[in-house]
Amino acid sequence: MAKTTDLAKSGIIDMAPVDPIASGSSRINIGETERYISVGGGALLTTVGLKTGGFGGLMLTALGGYLVYRGATGYCAVSHSLNRDTSEEKTETDVLEISKSLTINKPRAEVYAFWRKLENLPKFMQHLESVTEHDNKRSHWVAKVSTGNKIARALPAVEWDAEIVEEDENSRIVWRSVPGATVDNSGEVRFVDAPGNRGTEVHATIKYRAPEGIVGEAVLKLLNPALKQMVKEDIRRFKRLLEAGEIPTLEGQPSGREKEGEAFYKKQPTQHKEYEGVVL
Amino acid sequence: MKALCYNGKYDLRVERVPDPEILNPRDAIIKVSKTAVCGSDLHLINGYIPTMKEGDIIGHEFMGEVVETGKGVTNLKKGDRVSVAATISCGHCNYCSTGSYSLCDNSNPNAFMPEKIMGDSPAAIFGYTHSFGGYAGGHAEYVRVPFADVGMFKVDERLTDEQAVFLGDAFPTGFMGADMAGIQPGDTVAVWGCGGVGQMAIQSAFLLGAERVIAIDREPSRLETARRVGRAETLDFSKVDVLEALREMTGGRGPDRCIDCVGLEAVDDSAQYYYDKAKQFLGLEIDRAIVLRQAIMACRKGGTVSILGVYAGFVDSVPMGAAMNKGLTFKMGQLHAQKYIPRLMEYVANGQADTSFLATHSLSLEEGMKGYDMFNKRTDDVMRVVFTP
Numbered sequence: 001m002a003k004t005t006d007l008a009k010s011g012i013i014d015m016a017p018v019d020p021i022a023s024g025s026s027r028i029n030i031g032e033t034e035r036y037i038s039v040g041g042g043a044l045l046t047t048v049g050l051k052t053g054g055f056g057g058l059m060l061t062a063l064g065g066y067l068v069y070r071g072a073t074g075y076c077a078v079s080h081s082l083n084r085d086t087s088e089e090k091t092e093t094d095v096l097e098i099s100k101s102l103t104i105n106k107p108r109a110e111v112y113a114f115w116r117k118l119e120n121l122p123k124f125m126q127h128l129e130s131v132t133e134h135d136n137k138r139s140h141w142v143a144k145v146s147t148g149n150k151i152a153r154a155l156p157a158v159e160w161d162a163e164i165v166e167e168d169e170n171s172r173i174v175w176r177s178v179p180g181a182t183v184d185n186s187g188e189v190r191f192v193d194a195p196g197n198r199g200t201e202v203h204a205t206i207k208y209r210a211p212e213g214i215v216g217e218a219v220l221k222l223l224n225p226a227l228k229q230m231v232k233e234d235i236r237r238f239k240r241l242l243e244a245g246e247i248p249t250l251e252g253q254p255s256g257r258e259k260e261g262e263a264f265y266k267k268q269p270t271q272h273k274e275y276e277g278v279v280l
Numbered sequence: 281m282k283a284l285c286y287n288g289k290y291d292l293r294v295e296r297v298p299d300p301e302i303l304n305p306r307d308a309i310i311k312v313s314k315t316a317v318c319g320s321d322l323h324l325i326n327g328y329i330p331t332m333k334e335g336d337i338i339g340h341e342f343m344g345e346v347v348e349t350g351k352g353v354t355n356l357k358k359g360d361r362v363s364v365a366a367t368i369s370c371g372h373c374n375y376c377s378t379g380s381y382s383l384c385d386n387s388n389p390n391a392f393m394p395e396k397i398m399g400d401s402p403a404a405i406f407g408y409t410h411s412f413g414g415y416a417g418g419h420a421e422y423v424r425v426p427f428a429d430v431g432m433f434k435v436d437e438r439l440t441d442e443q444a445v446f447l448g449d450a451f452p453t454g455f456m457g458a459d460m461a462g463i464q465p466g467d468t469v470a471v472w473g474c475g476g477v478g479q480m481a482i483q484s485a486f487l488l489g490a491e492r493v494i495a496i497d498r499e500p501s502r503l504e505t506a507r508r509v510g511r512a513e514t515l516d517f518s519k520v521d522v523l524e525a526l527r528e529m530t531g532g533r534g535p536d537r538c539i540d541c542v543g544l545e546a547v548d549d550s551a552q553y554y555y556d557k558a559k560q561f562l563g564l565e566i567d568r569a570i571v572l573r574q575a576i577m578a579c580r581k582g583g584t585v586s587i588l589g590v591y592a593g594f595v596d597s598v599p600m601g602a603a604m605n606k607g608l609t610f611k612m613g614q615l616h617a618q619k620y621i622p623r624l625m626e627y628v629a630n631g632q633a634d635t636s637f638l639a640t641h642s643l644s645l646e647e648g649m650k651g652y653d654m655f656n657k658r659t660d661d662v663m664r665v666v667f668t669p
Contacts, residue, residue, distance in 0.1 A: 105374045198374055229392065236391065244370035244386045245352065246304045248404070248426055253416045254297040256285030256335030 018165055018176050019095050020184035020209045096224055097207045098231045104239045105199040112170045112191045114242060115202075124237035124247070127230060137164045143182075158182045184209040202238070206231055282669065283337040283420035284648035289327040292649045297337065300416065300424035305352030308428035310362060314445040315342035315418045316639070317655045317665045318366075319475050319543070320590045324409065325652060328544060328566065329592045331393060331411040340366040340406040341449040342418025343441065346432070353429045362432040363625070364425055365617035366449035368404040368415060371430035382614035387427060388413045397593075402614060419648060421669045433621045438629040445666060446476065446635035447628070452620040453588055454480025454541070458488050459620075460611035461537035461586040468492040468530050470578060471512070472571040473541035474502035476638045476664045477588055481539050482510035483633050490537075494529060496522055501661035509637050517548055526578045534580035543589025546570035552597070559596060566593030576603050587612035638664045645669045 104111050114120055118139050122128040129142040143158040160181030166174035176186030185208040192201040208227075240247045283297045300309055318341050323329050325338075346360045356362065369376050369384035376384050384403035388394070391401035393411040404426075407417015416423065425432055435444045454477045463469060469485040471478050474497035485493045495506040498518040506512040515525050526535055544567035547553060552570060559565035575585045576599050585608055603610070627633040640663040643651045651665035 103374070105372065105377065233392070240370075240386045243372045244306070244427070245372075246306055248368075248370075248387055248389045248413075249303055250389050250414055252301060252303050253424060254281070254283065254300050254420075255333075255337060255416060256283065256287070256293070256295045256297055257333070 018174060018186050020176055020181075020186040020207055021179050095207050095209050096227075097205060098224075098228045099203070099205045100228075100232045100235045101201060101203045102235050102239050103194045103199055103201050104242050106242050108191050108193055108200045109170050111200045111202065111242060112173075115189060115191075115238070116167075116173060124241050125234045126237070127234075134161075138162070138178075139164075141177075160185075202235065204231070204235055281421040282645055283416070284339065284645055284667075285334075286325065286332050286336045286338050287334050290325055292325060292338070292652060294646050294648055295335075297420070300420075300422050302348060302350045303424065304426060305350045306427050306429055307350040308346055308353050308356065308425045308432060309348040309422055310344040310364065310425055310432070311347050311422055312342050312344040312418055312420060312669045313361075314344075314441045315339050315420075315645075315667050315669065316445050316450070316476075317341075317652060317667075318449055319477065321407075321652070322656055323543070323545060323590055323592065326545070326656070329409050329411075329590075331409040331414075333410060333414075336407070336410075336414070337416040337420050338407040339417035339419030340408060341445060342406075342423065343435065343445045343448065344423070347422070349428065355429050356432055356434060360432075361435045361444075363435050363444045363447040363621065364406075364418070364423075365431040365433075365452075365621060366405055367431075367614060367617050368406065368413060368426055369430060369618055370427050371618070376430070376618075379616055379619045380613075381616040381618040390414055405614070419645060419667060419669075421645075430618055433625065436625055436629045439625065440636060442636040442639045442666065443628050443634065444625075446480070446638055446664075447621050447625055448617065449615065450476040450638060450664070451480045451484075451624050451628075451633070451635050452617045453477045453615040454482075455484040455487075455620050455624055456613070456615050457481040457539045457541060457586050457588040458484035458490075458537075460613070461485070461539055461584045462609070462611070463488045463490050463537055465489045466491045467536040468494065468533075469537045469539065470494045470496065470526060470535035470575070471506075471539045471541060472496045472575060473589065474499070474506045474514075475541065478502075478539075478541035479505060479510055479638060479663070480633075480635065481541055481588065482506055482512045485537070485539070486511065487627065487633060494526065494535065499658050499661075502663065505637065505663065509634070522574060523578055530580070534578055535583065536580055537584045537586065538575035538579045539586045540571045540575050540589045542571040543587075544568055544591050546589075556596065565596045567591045567595045569595035569598055573597065573599060576606075576608065579606065579608055581606045582608070584609045584611060588615075590614075639666045641665045643667055 118131045118133050121131050127143050129144045132140045134140065139162050141160050141162055161178045162175050163178055164173060164175045166172065170191060172188065172190050174188045177184050185206065187204065187206045190203040192203065194201045237247050281297060281299050282294055284292055285295045287293050302309060321338055324332055343363045346356055346358050346362055348358065349356065367382045368387040369381035370386040373385040382403045388401045388404040390410050390413060394401045402412070404413025404415055406415050407419065415426065433447070458481050461469065463485060467490050469490045471481050471485070471493060474495050478495065482493050482495055493510065493512040494515060495503065495510065495512040496515045496517055497503050498516050503514040503516060506514050513529070515522055546568045548570055553568065556565060556568040556570065560568065571589060572587065572595065579585055587610065624633070628635060640661065641651065643665055645667045648667060651667060654660060654662050655665050
């Protein structure tokens, strides 16, 4: 049997955040057959679109992407607005869970305070566009869905409301999305003093509910490693922002890959093969 | 601006690339006045360390003049003449706060890459592989220095550019080798490799109280420099059996402290060398640990093996039984440049140490490939080539 990396389930770490409520994407309004067709057709369009390139290609890619999303999640915003429902039975789906811990060389109160001000989260969670706090408990979250092109922006925005369901000052925050979210999710973050004045241990767990049906679950499980890496990088950025005051970046630095003109010199001839000491 | 770019194995070209810009508050831009080659660059251009990309600007030993600072850099200003640490470190994580700058948690934007290979990410290094951050390096007219408030040091007016340029890597690396060795008064220290780092390790060993330093290489000019500048005794490994010679020179005890300034591209004429080369060729081994093996066998019981030479992957046939039963201490690592630079600058300024002799050749940046080619082949008694962009 393969070793588990799911430490929460294995009992190595003791985390018991609330499960996300089933709603939104885990609510299905498209039948199984229609979903397979949607995924297959969408994938084809996406591939053709990427190969075609240009504005037309972009249109095809965007449309294909939406069909894949619609098929995979089993939820179609258009069908929903038309009160159309081609799905058969409703069951609750699996909850997927991602945990990540890091130690931050800052006092616990400071680390907690930065996270508790939820509007700070998009500063280090790359997939978040914004978080707006309505009051002490309720907040509105908007995810980044597009790289800024018009077609992608025409797609339904991925956004949801969340509420803080448990909170211990300077040590623990538990939240979950309220019914109606695009992807039902919940999470817990704990703040623990690291031994020997090494700062604060941050233990974060994110849970999300796979959309109903075989396709939805399969797709999310395939995406799970990528999502796990995303959560890991988010926590790492949190640490970097707090410790270094900024997140290191390479975006915008020069390289020979973005040439302004011709290479100053063509490949320069060398006779390195004569030197047996270094080259294989 | 002009920059020396990696274009594949043993292929460097000077190209016109966009000027660097301030990207983060703690960035600074410096106009490079001098930038030097380093042995670890050879590992990159000879294709031993993975994750280089075509178009990467290389070079991690450089100095220059500050032309712009981000709003987070308040300890240095435009016009300052600075030496820059080769390793990029945030200055505030647990490692940086305890002086282990090359273990910085935060400077490597590609931390996930080394984590897969090593379990953790070390600090980023200028002009190195993408696994070590992928930052554009100093073989260019201008360079962006991230975390500049921690990584840049205003150069003392008493130092020349030829002295100051080696404060970024060669001197702190050599010094760290001697520091890690835990030298006690009266110790005999053996130094493998008499390139720039080895030469500085020799001087540093004496600064830290060594009574004798025995330097090992095969290049006559480098051995001559070790004797003349470093006051070391020397061994030519192509002419004598190093293990036997070290035993004899130390009354049968072996050197107290052994410093490996060679690393993964070690050469000699033993059967083990050809075995290593064959394994490297077949992709079964990345590093040739010839010097490491020799240091373990040579070191006296209870002594220290200090490793500065770069190792990238897996080594073969390391005599762990000898190391364990002889009770050796191993210390190793990339340089904690920021920890040592102020102290070393003072040594050079007051004449206790010198670095300028390392700069045997001065070339323009356009002659970059030529400079690396001669450095790689050790032609014309080259120690280090310094480029003036």
